[in-house]
Amino acid sequence: MASRRSTRLAAMASSAKVDPAPPPPAHTAPSCKRKAPTQAAVPVDGAGEVPSTPRKRRTTGDAKPPKTPTPAAANLIAEEAHTQKPKPAAVARLADPSRTNALLRSPKTSRIIAAQAPVAAVPSKLATTTTTTTTATILEEACAHLIRVDPRMKLLIDRHYCRLFSPEGLAEQIDPFEALCSSIISQQVSGAAAKSIKARFIALFNSPPPNPPSSQTTTAPDTDADTDDLITAKPTFPTPAAVARTPLPTLRTAGLSQRKAEYLQGLAQKFASGELTAQELADAPYDEMLAKLTAVRGLGRWSVEMFACFALRRMDVFSTGDLGVQRGMAAFVGRDVARLKRKGTGSNSKGGGKWKYMAEEEMEEISGRFRPFRSLFMWYMWRVEETDVSTME
Structure with a gap:
């Protein structure tokens, strides 16, 4: 009699485990938001009821190039x-x-x-x-x-x-x-x-x-x-x-x-x-x-x-009087601009003196090699300090 009763109790216990409660979704993080009345996922297009506090969207960068660090x-x-x-x-x-x-x-x-082509181009x-x-x-x-x-x-x-x-x-x-x-x-x-x-x-x-x-x-x-x-x-x-x-x-x-x-x-x-x-x-x-x-x-x-x-x-176009270009070129040629005192690197440069990282004659000589695209070279000299120039070998 005792064995029949224990068998009946074991059968009742096994039937109770047939439909266990489903585990919580793996992607659901603990939060204080009000849950939906059903277990159906909230539509991504915003249909139906939405939580009282909107879900924070993940922001991604636009991968746009930074602005030119010009004056x-x-x-x-x-x-x-x-x-x-x-x-x-x-x-x-x-x-x-x-x-x-x-x-x-x-x-x-x-x-x-738009610019017109020269009438008599040589x-x-x-x-x-x-x-x-x-x-x-x-x-x-x-x-x-x-x-x-x-x-x-x-x-x-x-x-x-x-x-x-x-x-x-x-x-x-x-x-x-x-x-x-x-x-x-x-x-x-x-x-x-x-x-x-x-x-x-x-x-x-x-x-x-x-x-x-x-x-x-x-x-x-x-x-x-x-x-x-x-x-x-x-x-x-x-x-x-x-x-x-x-x-x-x-x-x-x-x-x-x-x-x-x-x-x-x-x-x-x-x-x-x-x-x-x-x-x-x-x-x-x-x-x-x-x-x-x-x-x-x-x-x-x-x-x-x-x-x-x-x-x-x-x-x-190339500007020898722009301090950003001067500083970038000095770093580009391997000088420690942090130690320069902006007093002109050439004693024979006209207007030398203060606020000069590099003599104008030297800047003209270096930039002249990049003709006829010196504007682009100047643009990249503004970018030098954003780049580890020590790896330029």
Whole structure:
């Protein structure tokens, strides 16, 4: 009798273990979130009830190349224009390292302008090699040239992608008037201050016309301003004519000094009168363009060099006066820049003295080997301190 009872109890115990409770899903981590009423997984498309606290999404980097560590003025020049339309697909165009490769937008008419080929080109070895160079291939050709000249450049090129001269970079439309104004605005101020002043400068010509508050009437532009600049959905950079006829006190309300306001107005007058044009900046030889722009009040040699490189996308520009380039080149040739006292490394260099990591003559000699792609070489000299140059052997 006892054995029958024990057999019956054993059978009842075994039947109770037939449907054990399912273990919790392996992917479910302990949390304080309210669980769904059923064991079905929450749909990934958000259908049905969702937890009261949304699940934290895992963020991933966009793998975009870092910004160029150039001075604030150069960064501001390279920014997209406020009148930039949606970027078109990059269409391959003929490119020339010694000429303007950017698509310029006329400050007066917004017409797109590209550099025109010389009327009477003298046949030369360079001409035969550049006829097949396009905006889709010029960066690749330039990088290959830099590596042929100095194999140590490969490490820099592999680690840093130069979007400035890439097909997508050369497809951007640049307003030369805005780029030069940005250069003037950013002089002797921090990058954040320059952006703030530029935004307020643009706002002067984009005030909402219907019933503006009385407190803002003192900072509004004069009543003769172009209505096209005022009635717009997005802030647009003013035309040269609008800036030229705006009183200096009004320009100064954007945070400009008296001198910078005069510089901007003088530059605007040259564009408005036709003394400076986008077509001329696109076609002029580099030395001619450099001489004409440095004659404008407020534009020094460094500002024009940065404009030629970042705005016009000329690929054979080199600035010996840029401290970042000096420091990068000193490190590139194997010097301990931390121990340099910035007093000029050459006693025979003109203007030597303070704030010189390397003599200008030596910089010219080294950079000359990388012609006609010195702009790209200069861009990588800004990148040297982000790379362990001790491995460049």
